Amino acid sequence: MALSSTSARHGVIPAIQTVIRMMQRPVGEIVPGKDLVASQEPTPTVVGNDQVLLQRLYLSLDPAMRGWMRDIPSYMPPVQVGAVMRGYTISQVVVAADGSQSGRFQVGDIVVDNSMVGGWDQYAVVPAKKCSKLPMLDNNIPMTAHLSVLGLTGMTAYFGLMKVGKPQPGETILVSAAAGATGSVVAQIAKNVVGCKVVGIAGGPQKCQWLLDQVGCDAVIDYKLANGDGRKFQKQLQQALKQVDSKGYDIFFDNVGGFILNETLRRLNLRGRVVLCGAISGYNVEDQRSTQVVPPTNYMALISLRAKIEGFIVTDYVREYKEAKRQMAEWIAQGKIKYKEDVREGLEQAPEHLKSLFNGGNTGKLIVKVGEPMTGTTMHRSKL
Amino acid sequence: MALSSTSARHGVIPAIQTVIRMMQRPVGEIVPGKDLVASQEPTPTVVGNDQVLLQRLYLSLDPAMRGWMRDIPSYMPPVQVGAVMRGYTISQVVVAADGSQSGRFQVGDIVVDNSMVGGWDQYAVVPAKKCSKLPMLDNNIPMTAHLSVLGLTGMTAYFGLMKVGKPQPGETILVSAAAGATGSVVAQIAKNVVGCKVVGIAGGPQKCQWLLDQVGCDAVIDYKLANGDGRKFQKQLQQALKQVDSKGYDIFFDNVGGFILNETLRRLNLRGRVVLCGAISGYNVEDQRSTQVVPPTNYMALISLRAKIEGFIVTDYVREYKEAKRQMAEWIAQGKIKYKEDVREGLEQAPEHLKSLFNGGNTGKLIVKVGEPMTGTTMHRSKL
Structure with a gap:
């Protein structure tokens, strides 16, 4: 239906919105204004059956986005050249069309949009069935938590650690990008819930201090x-092991890859597990055989150590999200998990913000605030 | 005790024997006469309590030997410079000293010697408790089978495939060094017992033809x-997949590493498993960062594929050997597993024979015949 129809409507929708499109695939580092380009475009007005028109409130910026921009088939199809850049958002329903799916929503509902239809925009029409209402949260937890600790970032930490790493109390775990959104949650679950010794790797004294003071790492390495x-x-790894009184690492939760992964392989314990969550050090490099990327030449150590490297994708656990979120919210309430968000203003600057993920320029979950919720909306929330 | 004592004695033991010592650690390819040096030495005469004096009959030559020669702590301590080179053998007891352990043996008993005390010699004194009598075999199975299909080679195939690879009927498995002692058994268990589609990789048309005709591979790749x-x-991998009507490989049983491993990572199916058995392509290279070794730069594919690379060491399964051997013997009797041995003559040539493992110069299990069993011995064997 068009916006002139009789369906529920609320607030004023501008005729022109800002969207950011991927106009070419980046080669190496993302170039804002060339690879990701902002433009002013008409706000969509046609909302079909079982669709909703969403206004974006918050956009999640994730390392995985660099992968989606590559023309390589992966767990998700690549973003097409010319398309609106893809992202997870928290959005507000401004039009709910007819249909059994849309009928679940009222104007004003705050939702997480998992449609993967755009995201780097101010308004979008998406299938209603891909949206889910924000569950009720403790008053102290902001809605952005659904993009961070209670969103895919937190789920990635939870399932990667618990289902792939399978930590045991007393084991020693090493976490790379430990000051990042995922790493900092991994470190805290391992330390405060499971009872592991935790060594965090991060870049720079500030992040390392934060890991010691706030995240509770037992030792840190400034790579x-x-x-x-x-x-x-290697000396740093050894020193950290000495500090936590361990022979080697039982689990390495790796977000970085390259040099750090390769050196760590030699410090695994018998039956050590490398949880391959990401490899951000290589995301900006086109040819993985280039000398810019340190390959895991030490992989042969896996044989005598009976160790393994295992990759995972969080969306495989979608059926278990609900229970995991409930669990995480409980740990947050108990003070076992703290989380840090790095919320920045303005969609137009999002390409620049995204770049900071790849040069160590942020701590905690990176989120862009795209819009304000409509005033006077009642939020309809279900219990977590 | 000395040989002049009253203990059981049989046959004539020469005063001088041939032994092969590792006189220096090889750099790159093994140099016979420099790294491994034959010498004439007095045959040992002092046999202590709970020891046995063995005469060697067959010596197993294994890729792992190259690793034992390296000064790197691994699942087994390195061979010391100047020491008799280490190996698994089938030997015959020529002197059994006093003691509860030695008492289990009679002169003439044929044993597998797992003591790792020498091996590249004609006679040696070893702890009796490290020897085990050859179990009774079907008349058609020669005793050398205890170094090949019923020895560690076969056990490696069995446990690596069944416990690490965990194959399911209908899955597609790729095996490197498929014409080797381990690979050919892996291929047959996968094909004839589990019901997998099997693609074998080998070097040269002769080995490939053997894989098709005798081993029963569904497709082969001459690397x-x-x-x-x-x-x-990549084209060869794709072609093979087409031949077996598969999208990708569920399991890659890898004995080779390097280039073949790296390329294969991109052809794994979702939740694919790489069983890391060996990496023979890199064993002769000192610095694994050298350009002679192709590193697994494609390891990032493991993330989106939720795949894993896992190493193992067969000796972890020692408590399950007996049952596995019984099972293997049954499969042999049923014609499900055939095996090939490459038995060569003479201990002095063993260093040259060992080299052929690393240049693709043999098919099947490489064994050196070191001596003849004493005539007139009754073999005491237990049931398998």
Whole structure:
């Protein structure tokens, strides 16, 4: 239906909106204004059966986005050149069309949009069945938590650690990008819930101090101090092991890949597990055989150590999200999990913000605030 | 006790024997006469309590030996420079000293010696408790089978495939070094017992034909035709998949590593498993970062494929050997598993024979015949 129809309507929708399209595939680092380009475009007005028109409130920025921009078939089809850039958002329903799916929503509902139809926009029409109402949260938890600790980032930490890493109390776990949105949650679940010894890797004294003071890591490694020198990094790994009184690492939860992964392989314990969550160090490199990427030449250590490297994708656990979110909310309430969000203003700056994920320029979950919720809306929420 | 004592004695033991010592650690390819050196030495005469004096009959030659020669702590301590080279053998008891352990043996008993005390010699004194009598075999099965299909080689195939690979009927399995002692058994268990589609990789038309005719592979890849060209090898992988009507490989049982492993990672199915048994392509290279070794740069594919690479060491399953051997013997009797042995003559040539493992110069299990059993011995065997 068109917006002139009789369906529920609320607030004023501008005729022109800002959207960001991927106009070419990045080669190496993303170039804002060339790869990701902002433009002013008509706001969509046609909302079909079982669709909703959403206004974006918050856009999640994730390392995985760099992968979606690549023309390589993966767990999700690549973003097409010319298309609106894809992202997970928290949005508000501004039009709900007719249909059994749309009927679940009222104007004003706040939803998480998992449709993967755009996301880097102010308004979009998406299938209603891909949206889910925000569950009720403790008053102290902001809605952005549904993009961070209670969103895919937190789910990634939860399922990667618990289902792939399978930690046991007393085991030693090493986490790379430990000051990141996923890593910091992994570290806290391992430490405060499971009872592991936790060593965090991050870049720079500030992040490392935060890991010690706030996240509760037992030891930290500032990888920048090794400056890419394997022997120096080995010494750091050894020193950290000494600090936590361990022989080696039972689990390495890896978000970074490259140099850090390769050196760590030699420090795994018997039956060690590398949880391959990401490899952000290589995401901006086109040819993985290039000398910019340190390959895991030490993989042969896996044989004598009876160790493994295992990849995972969080969406495989979608049926278990609800229970995991309930569990995480409980841990948050108990003070076992703290989380940090890095909320930045303005969709137009999102390409620049995204870049900061790849150069160590942020701590905690990176989120862009795209719009304000409509005033006077009642939020309809279900219990978590 | 000395040989002049009253203990059971049989046959004539020469005063001087041939032994092969590792006189220096090889750098790159093994150099017979420099790294492994034959010498004439006095046969040991002092046999202590709970020891036995063994005469060697057959010596197993294994890729793992190259690893034992390296000064790197692994699942087994390295062979010391100057020591007799280590190996698994079938031997005959020529002196059994006093003691509860030695008392289990009679002169003439044929045993598998797992002591790891020497092996590349004609006679040796070893702890009796590390020897086990050969179990009774079907008349058609030669005793050398205890170094091949019923020895560690066969056990490696059995446990690596069944416990790490965990194959399901109908799955597609790729095996590298498929014409080797381990690979050919893996291929047959997968095909004839589990009901997998099996693609074998080997070097040269002769081995490939043997895989099709005798081992029963559904498709074969002659890796030498790709000549190290990744794109050519990718085409071969695709072609093989087409032949077996599969989308990708569920299991890759890898004995080779390097180039073949790296290219295969991109052809794994969702939740694919790489069973890391060996990496013979890299065993002769000192620095694994050298350009001679192709590293697994494609490891990032593991993430989106939710796949894993897992190493194992067969000796972890020692408590299950007996049942596995019984099972293997049954499959042999049923014609489900055939095996090939490449038995060569003479301990002095063993260093040259060992080299052939690393240049593709043999098919089937490589064994050196070191000596003849004493005549007139009754073999005491237990039931398998």
